[in-house]
Amino acid sequence: MGKSIVVYYSFEGSTKRLAEKLSKELKCECLELKAIKEIKTRGFFKYVWGGRQAVMKKAPDLNPYELKLENYENIIIGTPVWAGTIAPPIRTFLKDENIKNKKIAFFCSHEGGKGKVFEKFRELIKESNSIITFKDIVKPLSDVDSTNNEIIKWGKELKKML
Ligand SMILES: Cc1cc2nc3c(=O)[nH]c(=O)nc-3n(C[C@H](O)[C@H](O)[C@H](O)COP(=O)(O)O)c2cc1C
Secondary structure, three states, X not given: OOOEEEEEEOOOOHHHHHHHHHHHHHOOEEEEEOEOOOOOOOOOHHHHHHHHHHXXXXXXXXXXXXXXXXXXXXXXXXXXXEOXXXXXXXXXXXXXXXXXXXXXXXXXXXXXXXXXXXXXXHHOOOOOOEEEEEEEEEOOOOOHHHHHHHHHHHHHHHHHHO
């Protein structure tokens, strides 16, 4: 298995937890993306703000991070589902980084409405890459133990594919 990294965005912590479990299982590095401007509210307005950003395909500026893509063969990308698609910081990442000739695995977390997130993600990946597998994790906020087990199980399967 070539060198892997898990790159993720998480607004409220669930995708972060899953990403960390996964990177532990894969014994690989983990990079959290953060948008410079994050909304402060955790109330209902977050759906309006974030949903609009996602639907309008916004790509907000990210806090600087260190990543040398040439060091990795496999990139595992994780995001919460926002309005049936990827979260905007992931869009920025895919836009800013020239990802080519990689094996890519994708996972997302959501509350039961994954929409067209896999298709939308696929559209943003250049052809020279191969997308190995997709995984969605449902209700990680309320089902901590079972979703932890699920991502670890996926990690074990992933190891054989990467
Ligand atoms: C702006 C916004 C939009 C969302 N849109 C959806 C959606 O379309 N479908 C869904 O099932 N869950 C949706 N959710 C719920 C999150 O996808 C879900 O809670 C996810 O696990 C959160 O991950 P996080 O804790 O890493 O941020 C949305 C949440 C936010 C904040």
